[in-house]
Amino acid sequence: MLILTDTLTTFDNKVNKIKSLAKKKYYLQKTLKKINEKIDLNLWWLHNKKQKYLEMLAKYPTAKDPATLDHIRFDLRVTLPEQKNFRLHVLTLLKELEG
Known part of the structure; x- marks a missing residue:
């Protein structure tokens, strides 16, 4: 993913500009907290959204909502994995600072 790579590069540049190890650690912990909340x-x-869709299907078995399904699939296949990869990257940077 190009977007994730650009974001990680920008993030790494921002982290590398911080001189103090304590400030770096604080910034990474704050970022980790935010990404965990987003996830x-x-x-x-x-x-x-899945529960509402299933309730709709229970009421109206022939009804289909492809837009909602596409949105759910996109979040499961793209958004959530990117957020988890970013969290892993932040955790790796934290480990490097501690170790």
Whole structure:
């Protein structure tokens, strides 16, 4: 993914500009907290959207909503993995600072 690579490069450049190790660690921890909140929110949204879709199908078995399904699939296949990869990258940087 080109977008993730650009984002990681920009993020790495921002982290590398911070001189103090304590400030780097604080910034990485704050970023990790934010990305964890985003992942949790995304998972909640996906679960909620899936439940609403299943309830709609239970009421109206012949109804289809391809736009909602496409959005759910996109979040599961693209957005969520990118967020998890970014979290892994931040965790790796934190480990390097501690080790």
